[in-house]
Amino acid sequence: xxxxxxxxxxxxxxxxxxxxxxxxxxxxxxxxxxxxxxxxxxxxxxxxxxxxxxxxxxxxxxxxxxxxxxxxxxxxxxxxxxxxxxxxxxxxxxxxxxxxxxxxxxxxxxxxxxxxxxxxxxxxxxxxxxxxxxxxxxxx
Amino acid sequence: xxxxxxxxxxxxxxxxxxxxxxxxxxxxxxxxxxxxxxxxxxxxxxxxxxxxxxxxxxxxxxxxxxxxxxxxxxxxxxxxxxxxxxxxxxxxxxxxxxxxxxxxxxxxxxxxxxxxxxxxxxxxxxxxxxxxxxxxxxxxxxxxxxxxxxxxxxxxxxxxxxxxxxxxxxxxxxxxxxxxxxxxxxxxxxxxxxxxxxxxxxxxxxxxxxxxxxxxxxxxxxxxxxxxxxxxxxxxxxxxxxxxxxxxxxxxxxxxxxxxxxxxxxxxxxxxxxxxxxxxxxxxxxxxxxxxxxxxxxxxxxxxxxxxxxxxxxxxxxxxxxxxxxxxxxxxxxxxxxxxxxxxxxx
Ligand SMILES: [Zn+2]
Numbered sequence: 203x204x205x206x207x208x209x210x211x212x213x214x215x216x217x218x219x220x221x222x223x224x225x226x227x228x229x230x231x232x233x234x235x236x237x238x239x240x241x242x243x244x245x246x247x248x249x250x251x252x253x254x255x256x257x258x259x260x261x262x263x264x265x266x267x268x269x270x271x272x273x274x275x276x277x278x279x280x281x282x283x284x285x286x287x288x289x290x291x292x293x294x295x296x297x298x299x300x301x302x303x304x305x306x307x308x309x310x311x312x313x314x315x316x317x318x319x320x321x322x323x324x325x326x327x328x329x330x331x332x333x334x335x336x337x338x339x340x341x342x
Numbered sequence: 343x344x345x346x347x348x349x350x351x352x353x354x355x356x357x358x359x360x361x362x363x364x365x366x367x368x369x370x371x372x373x374x375x376x377x378x379x380x381x382x383x384x385x386x387x388x389x390x391x392x393x394x395x396x397x398x399x400x401x402x403x404x405x406x407x408x409x410x411x412x413x414x415x416x417x418x419x420x421x422x423x424x425x426x427x428x429x430x431x432x433x434x435x436x437x438x439x440x441x442x443x444x445x446x447x448x449x450x451x452x453x454x455x456x457x458x459x460x461x462x463x464x465x466x467x468x469x470x471x472x473x474x475x476x477x478x479x480x481x482x483x484x485x486x487x488x489x490x491x492x493x494x495x496x497x498x499x500x501x502x503x504x505x506x507x508x509x510x511x512x513x514x515x516x517x518x519x520x521x522x523x524x525x526x527x528x529x530x531x532x533x534x535x536x537x538x539x540x541x542x543x544x545x546x547x548x549x550x551x552x553x554x555x556x557x558x559x560x561x562x563x564x565x566x567x568x569x570x571x572x573x574x575x576x577x578x579x580x581x582x583x584x585x586x587x588x589x590x591x592x593x594x595x596x597x598x599x600x601x602x603x604x605x606x607x608x609x610x611x612x613x614x615x616x617x618x619x620x621x622x623x624x625x626x627x628x629x630x631x632x633x634x635x636x637x638x639x640x641x642x643x644x645x646x647x648x649x650x651x652x653x654x655x656x657x658x659x660x661x662x663x664x665x666x667x668x669x670x671x672x673x674x675x676x677x678x679x680x681x682x683x684x685x686x687x688x689x
Contacts, residue, residue, distance in 0.1 A: 214422065245423040245474050245503070245529045246362070248595050283531035284421050284473045291531070317412040317420055323471065 210238040210292035210299035212285055212320070213262070215252065218305030222335040223262065226303045227269045229333075238277040238297050242288035255280035286323045293330045303333045343647055344447045345375055346440045348433060348460045349388035355429030356462055362595070362630040363462060363475040370632040371459045374639035378647070387447055389440035389460060391432070392483055396442060399486035400479055400511045402470035409434075409477060420472045434462055434477040441484030441582075441625060448620045455646040456623030458484075463627040465505030465584045466530060474503065474530055481584050481625045482511045488580050489517055496521065496578035498612050500561075500605075501586025501627040502596040504533025508584065509547055514540030519548070519576045521569045523561050525589070525596050526551030535672035544680045548572055550669060554597035557660030558604030561589075564666050565611055568673065573615050581616045587629030587638040591657070595630050601654035602634070602641035609645040622646065 211226040213219045223239060230237045239262060241253050253259060258266075258278040266276055279297075281288050292299045304321045321334045347368075354365045375384070397406055412418070413431035420426055437460035444456035464481055466474030485495045485508075497512070499505040499522040509532065512518040524533050539547040550564040587605065589598040616622045624642060629635035637653060644651040 242422075243529065244421070245595065247422075248529070249362070281531060282527050282529045284423065284529075286421065286471070287473070287530065317408045317472070320421065 205233045206235055206300045208236045208238065208297070208299045209301050209303055210240055210289065210297060211303035212289045212305070213239050213241050214285065216305065216307055218307035218337045220261070220265075221337060221339055222303050222305040223265060224341055225333070225335045225339060227265060227271045228341060230275070231269055231271050234275075236275045236277065237271070238279060238292060238299060240279040240281060240288055240292055242285040243280055243282050244284055253280050285320045286327070289324050290327055293328065299330065301331045301333060302328055303335060306334050306336050343378070343380060343383065343643065344385045344387060344444055344451070344454050344456045346387045346389050346444045346447070346456065346458050346460070348436045348440060351432055351436050353433050353437070353461050356427055356433045358425040358427070361425060366632060367629065367635060368459060368461055370636045371626060371639055374636045374643065375457070375459070377636070377640045377651070378643055385447065385454070387443055389436045389443045391435040392438035392442060392478070396483060396487065397435070397438060397478065399490070400469060400482040405470040409472065424472050424475055424477070426472070426477060430462070430477060437461060437464070438478045438480050438483045441480045441623070442487055444623045445484055445487055448623065451620055453620045455643070457643060458623060458625045460626065463586070464625070465499060465501060465508050465586070465627050466503070467507040468510055476507060479507045479511060481582050482508050484623070484625070485512065485518055485582055489515070493517070493579045494576065495519070496573060496576065496581045496615055497584060498581065498615075499523070499584035499627075500589065500608055501584050502589035502593070502598050503529055503586070503628065504549065505584050505627075506530045506532040509533070509537065512543070513547065514542045516543045516546055519546050519573065519578065521548040521550070521565075521573065523550045523552060523565060523589075525554060525556070525598050528596060535669040536676040538673055538676045538680065541680060541684050544684070545572060545677050546576075548673070551665065552598060553662045553665060555599055555660050556662035557599050557657035558601065558607060559656070559658035560660060560662040560666065561600065561604065562607055562611065563663070564669060565608070567666060568670055578615060579617055579621065581612055581622045583612055583622070583624045584627045585624040585642060586627030587635050590629070590631065590634040590638055592631045592634040593629065595628065599657055599660055601657045602637040603654045603656040605638045606641045606645045606650050606653060607656050609642045613646055
């Protein structure tokens, strides 16, 4: 099996998405893959822009250092859209990620329902493999 | 004028404290209708719930089941922008029914202008997903009913955000012409000029992206120079307008700089696209500054009714004039490429 070369991971500042980034950095480091960390700018975010497309948030820079991840293989993207659509777009040009990584959070999530869970929505519509990193994941 | 409101079930149960898509928006819309001073010329009709059969023309059945179950389980956040409450399913099906009701009324009267004052808004709702404050795509449900009746429907979407849901739903439908002016780039990320429709509906999607700061003159120029000839060729029998007012300069959700006077000019433009009276309906989409919402709705409806009321003067002089030429070029290339791919794949 061909190993992956380019992971895309969704990041919204939450603990769950931070855990997903941790998993992605560690997994990518082991196979020398590139990591694209993408933040979706939703409708409401226009009222309180949190992230600049030009500046990797310091907490992510900190994680990259913690994992001794080669920063030249780390990309930071801020893109308009809802979290699900934006992550799905990462599987297409120009990013062409060969796997998508997402935290398991879903604030409105109800048992047995897809609605309200970004991770399940992404998994349902994705054209490449999806890794859903549980919030209980601990890096050893 | 035919005004259709959410009802008999009030929209006030669809609320998330602090969220800009709030019931007060409807109060502002009603104030604008009052400002019209129509007296007996105002026909107020209550909506009915759109049936499942009417909704599945544009939405996926599984999605409808999920949304209903999600609401009845108490609701919550569907994504970072979009919420639903216990009442939201009922309210959203009334909002979708409001568009059907306005069509009934206008057809029966063969006269007047329709205004669908219902929420939640709809143009971001995809066939199988809620997003961008939208649960059901109200204007798409109405357009699908008109298609069933054999009509050719022009949808003009002047909300500041691209109506990705409406575009997706009618992407390959030759009898719907979707024309959108919007700030770009901006949420939801779609709406570039090169998105022109599917292979059976080449040139039936017209996206007119505008840069932040653009004013009414550029929007109107893009509309008349680029969409104008396509609309004329399409020759619509009905005109539905996704009338969001968040392109107003005082709206906090985006950075276009329109005035209520610009909505007056845009309204004149869309009224001229209709073949005869009783064939135009305005659907409320966005608009989050209540004052701007009220004055812009007043400018729109008073113009549609032929008695434009005093308003802010139209704006001009902003950026984006060069975008119009670029938009035209991107469209031509995309239309040609689609045509060519069609020819090469047809045996
Ligand atoms: Zn909007």
